Amino acid sequence: MIKVEHLTKYYGDHLAVDDVSFEISKGHVYGFLGPNGAGKSTTMNIITGCLSATDGRVLIGGHDIFEEPDAAKRLIGYLPEHPPLYMNDSPLEYLRFVGEAKGLRGPELSARVSEVVEKTGIYNVRNRRIATLSKGYKQRVGIAQALLGSPKVIILDEPTVGLDPIQIIEIRDLIRELGKTHTVIFSSHILSEVQAICDQIIMIAKGKLVAFGTPEELQQKLLTPNEIILTTNAKDKDLQDIVSKVDYIADITTRTTDSNFTTAHIKSNHEDIYELSSSIFRAFTHSDKVIYEMSLKKGNLEDVFIELSENADAVVTPIESANDDSIESEVKSE
Amino acid sequence: MIAVLKHELRTYFNSLTAYVFGAFLLVFVGIGAMLYNLQAAVSNFEFVLSFSSLVFVVIVPILTMRVLAEERKQRTDQLLYSLPISTTDVVLGKYIALLLVYMVPLCIIAVYPLIFAQYGDVYLLTSYGSLFAFLIMGGALIALGVFISSLTENQAFAAGIGIAVILFNYFSISLAEYVSSTALGSAIALIVLSLIIGWVIRHLTKNNLLAYGVSFVLIVGTLATFLIDEAKFEGLLPNIMKKLSLFDRLDIFVNGVFDMTAVVFYLSAIVFFLFLSVQSLEKRRYN
Incomplete structure (x- = not known):
């Protein structure tokens, strides 16, 4: 549906988007995740034809956004970061204008406008001046505008920023609803939001694409090593002996407290942390030492996000999908 | 375009x-008609138009200041860029809308000569010839205003620059x-002009080279040259200033000549400034 190839954008000397490539297929909700200033808006602006690229290509349904802007733009509905609303219009007037610009006429225009008014829940305010609407309603009018002309892809740039919690939930529900009928790409710097709504996550930091995959894949493949924290009566040296019988241990740090308790942080790159914990448990049963407490610390997406954002200078080949050839991720720290 | x-x-x-625009224009032309035709x-109704052309200095910038500047300020330009329209x-849509707004009071003004004709001999051909010139001259000034509005996101700034430029154009004949009509003076002015053109190009394209x-x-x-x-530069600067005056050519019509050169000049000015406006908007995508 959307194919982005080697997209690069310089603002003067500042590199905003650095050789980003990805492909988006039909019928998913894609989350475009990255910290503020990562290049999310710039990328979205380029995809929607609002901004030129320094280098690279964007294909929307096979149409190059720079070569055939009209055909490409017809396939997209876009809500920029600041909803582009004419404050003196009423939502109805505004939507009629956008509909006409998208080539709708006559009865079809009226029908489509009523349809999106219905869908976004702005029926009650349809004749008020947009300037007098609350932020949540303004955002809805913006989304309604993007929906007009039944585009194949809907792109929403930070649609929940600046809304109150109830409005955020409403907008999220709306996005989820839209995801059933459209391909939706929406950007956010809030991880939990993306995790909650999206089937696929595109992570971008410092202008680079750092990860691409389902939330579960990202969690699995890009995890910081799993960690097991255990407290035992074994002394440092005994502990080392016991644990040395277990495979896949990457690192172990211990701390002995005065009352003969030793707390160990065991890091591992074993994929299945539960299997590892059983191995450790069994290793202990063969010794005369006991485990008082054992807890598993699984890496979560939050950690991945923070780590990726911090190490954006490192190059990560994106994880495509599970059955793809390019699953391996390769991290080169500079 | 129709949607816009x-x-x-x-x-x-x-x-x-x-x-406000219409009222201003009507009041000004009304006062002119009072002074010349009644008092x-x-x-000659055309004298009224010649006199009234001064009002453009104020009303054109007021009309055009927001047309593109406001889009940029409210970020609605992003909507326009993302819609499937060029x-x-x-x-063009915006310009034609402005032109129609301008033509509403002109239609009312167009009745005046007919009314006066009921009470005496009015040179209708000259009157309507001048009215036509008045229309396309206004059109050229509006195109200039649209271009100025495309350069900034500040309405007041657009209005200020607009008033200054149109005022300068109005008085450029006087x-x-x-100004110096010596060859050296003209040469220096042309060099300064070259530097200004370079600066504008740099501002528009961000391309130093x-x-x-x-x-x-x-x-x-x-x-x-x-x-x-050297003789070619004799009196060049004043000549250029005279040639570029939009207001000066209105008087040709007022004097009873339907000057096709002037019509072409006005139409070229319209095309030129609209072209620059389009470029100025396009450039924002490349900054």
């Missing part, structure tokens, strides 16, 4: 802009008498 046009028209007629009992459509290149070529050209044939 309709939307703009609705905006103008839903707000005060169109009415002084002159039957920048040319946007500029000022032309005072192109800007310096154009400036350099223009300056070298000026100097070379100056050294080879």
Whole structure:
């Protein structure tokens, strides 16, 4: 549906988007995740034809956004970061204008406008001046505008920023609803939001694409090593002996407290942390030492996000999908 | 284009802009008609138009200041960029809407000569010839205003610059008498002009090489011509100022000549400024 190839954008000397490539297929909700200033808006602006690229290509349904802007733009509905609303219009007037610009006429225009008014829940305010609407309603009018002309892809740039919690939930529900009928790409710097709504996550930091995959894949493949924290009566040296019988241990740090308790942080790159914990448990049963407490610390997406954002200078080949050839991720720290 | 046009028209007629503009124009032409046609009992309506053209200095910038500047400020330009319409459509739609707003009071004004004709001999051909010139001259000034509005996101700034530029244009004939008509003076003015063109190009394209290149070529050209044939520069600057005056050509029509050169000049000015506006909008995508 959307194919982005080697997209690069310089603002003067500042590199905003650095050789980003990805492909988006039909019928998913894609989350475009990255910290503020990562290049999310710039990328979205380029995809929607609002901004030129320094280098690279964007294909929307096979149409190059720079070569055939009209055909490409017809396939997209876009809500920029600041909803582009004419404050003196009423939502109805505004939507009629956008509909006409998208080539709708006559009865079809009226029908489509009523349809999106219905869908976004702005029926009650349809004749008020947009300037007098609350932020949540303004955002809805913006989304309604993007929906007009039944585009194949809907792109929403930070649609929940600046809304109150109830409005955020409403907008999220709306996005989820839209995801059933459209391909939706929406950007956010809030991880939990993306995790909650999206089937696929595109992570971008410092202008680079750092990860691409389902939330579960990202969690699995890009995890910081799993960690097991255990407290035992074994002394440092005994502990080392016991644990040395277990495979896949990457690192172990211990701390002995005065009352003969030793707390160990065991890091591992074993994929299945539960299997590892059983191995450790069994290793202990063969010794005369006991485990008082054992807890598993699984890496979560939050950690991945923070780590990726911090190490954006490192190059990560994106994880495509599970059955793809390019699953391996390769991290080169500079 | 039609969508933009309709939307703009609705905006103008839903707000005060169109009415204030129309009222100003009608009041000014009304006062002119009072003074010339009623009080002084002159039957030439075209004089009124010549007198009224001063009002453009104020009303054109007021009308055009928001047209593109406001889009940029409210970020609605992003909507226009993302819609399947070209920048040319946007500029044309907006320009035609402005032109229609301008034509509403003109239609009312067009009745005046007919009324006066009931009470005496009025040169209707000259009157309507001048009215036509008045229309396309206003059109050219509006195109200039649209371009100025495309340069900034600050309405007040657009209005200020607009007033200054149109005022300068209005008085450029009188000022032309005072500027140096020597060859050296003209050459220096042309060099300064080359530098200004270079600066504008740099501002528009952010391309230093192109800007310096154009400036350099223009300056070298000026100097070379100056050294080879100094006589060509005699009185050049005042001539240029006279030639570029939009207001000066209205008087040709007022004097009873339907001057096709002037019509072409006005139409070229319209195309030129609209083209620049489109480029100015396009450039924002490349900054």
